[in-house]
Amino acid sequence: MKHTALVWFRSDLRVSDNPALHRAAKTGLPVIGVFAPCIKQWQQHDWGANKINYVLRQVACLADDLEKRNIPLLKLTAEDFAQVPDVLVKLVKKHKVSAVYFNDELEINEQARDEKVQKQLEAMDVEVVRCHDQTVILPNAIKTKTDDFYKVYTPYRKAWEAELDKGEYLTLLPKPKKQSALDIQSENWQAIVEKHPTSQAVIDLWPAGEAAAHKQLQAFCGDGLLTYQDQRDFPAIEGTSRLSASLACGVLSAKQCYAAGLQAKDGASPKEQTQISTWLSELIWREFYRHVLVGFPRVCRNQPFKTATRKIPWSDNEEHFKAWCDGRTGFPIVDAAMRQLNETGWMHNRLRMIVAMFLTKDLLIDWRWGERYFMNQLVDGDFASNNGGWQWAASTGTDAVPYFRIFNPTSQSTRFDARGDFLRQYLPELAEIGSKDIHDPPPLVRSSCDYPLPIVDHAKARDKTLATFKNL
Ligand SMILES: Cc1cc2nc3c(=O)[nH]c(=O)nc-3n(C[C@H](O)[C@H](O)[C@H](O)COP(=O)(O)OP(=O)(O)OC[C@H]3O[C@@H](n4cnc5c(N)ncnc54)[C@H](O)[C@@H]3O)c2cc1C
Structure with a gap:
């Protein structure tokens, strides 16, 4: 042989x-x-x-x-x-x-x-x-002037873009040609898939195959990409690519996505080019978190990026954690987001930030609990991006803004889902409530809909978290 x-x-x-x-x-x-x-x-x-x-x-x-x-x-x-x-x-x-x-x-x-x-x-x-x-540019190929890994996204992005201009990073490799037949049988992979089922809803939402992923990338580049910056923050709109699962398991390469985005810039109007650049910068966030993983391997060992935050006395309130997981916190935007995750295996980026900040800053629960729960539910679970996103929200990570970035979940809700369309989609018990009340329904309305009261007072929780971080 x-x-x-x-x-x-x-x-x-x-x-x-x-x-x-x-x-x-x-x-x-x-x-x-x-x-x-x-x-x-x-x-x-x-x-x-x-x-x-x-x-x-x-x-x-x-x-x-x-x-x-x-x-x-x-x-x-x-x-x-x-x-x-x-x-x-x-x-x-x-x-x-x-x-x-x-x-x-x-x-x-x-x-x-x-x-x-x-x-x-x-x-x-x-x-x-x-x-x-794994990335367009090798994670350790981009360093600061003092030969360190970057700790903050924006200067990293600038260095990344400068490096991209220098090299042939976006040359795509062709598929291999057909070879002569071998006398070796492929495994029956379909039988293995059947031994590891999941809900039909998730299977229908996330079709498999390289051809399907390319079709989705092309469709997005011809349409959604041109309004990405304007629409990406509104969870009721399909304003993002939904390519994260394909990227996480490498059905699409980062290069293929970046090259497709860059190509869409040709012939686009200046306004459209700005929209496209915003999407490209999201792909650079993905590169950044892989850069962080390589430069600071402690993040792989369950350790915070900012070592001083090891001392945070996180709450171990299991009841609060369960309410968060089940989408029963009494904060409609948090609950709708968690139910989207539980039902579809995916969550909109704006909502990931809101629920992660709520868990870590309103409930003061350890980001690692949330990181684990996300990984367990997501189809696009990706260690570097998930860890990076959680640590960013918990202020233990690479956020350039200090710990006092704390979202108010109700203001986020009125800002990014003003009419309550997204809330109604995932919280059927609130379907009949008008846009004014749905973001924070009055107590009587809550009890008539079997919807819980808020499990914490946001203003008090915020003060407690600020004091906790300040005392580190
Ligand atoms: C707490 C938290 C946890 C997260 N966990 C994951 C995860 O496990 N897997 C994952 O792929 N992304 C994760 N993200 C990043 C982001 O939310 C998702 O990549 C995005 O929502 C996927 O939707 P999309 O494909 O429509 O993104 P688009 O907006 O179309 O962006 C295009 C691609 O860029 C990358 N990207 C976009 N935003 C980010 C970001 N903030 N960080 C890193 N890469 C990004 C993704 O690969 C995405 O598919 C997390 C963010 C937060 C705040």
């Missing part, structure tokens, strides 16, 4: 613009693919049914796309990362693999797994080729 090249897919579930796959195909060796559904490890990383099901559905679609190119996608039977090196070595021997290709993952457990794999394979004279695809 001839030697083969093995591509190990992880959070890069696509055939186009995939550096590891591209390089393996260029060797001219027969290419085989492998994926390890490490369910136990994923659960330890707080992935819930929505994300597990979504990723496995994407893997099944990837297997179909690879099959069209005669590349089989095998399964690595490993429940957790610790089992991966040994089973991978067995597979490498069985298929006479001479080189293993993969795109790097940045988190510390993933890095430790890959170091072990690399060591064992190199000891057997198997070449290991590590590629980069």
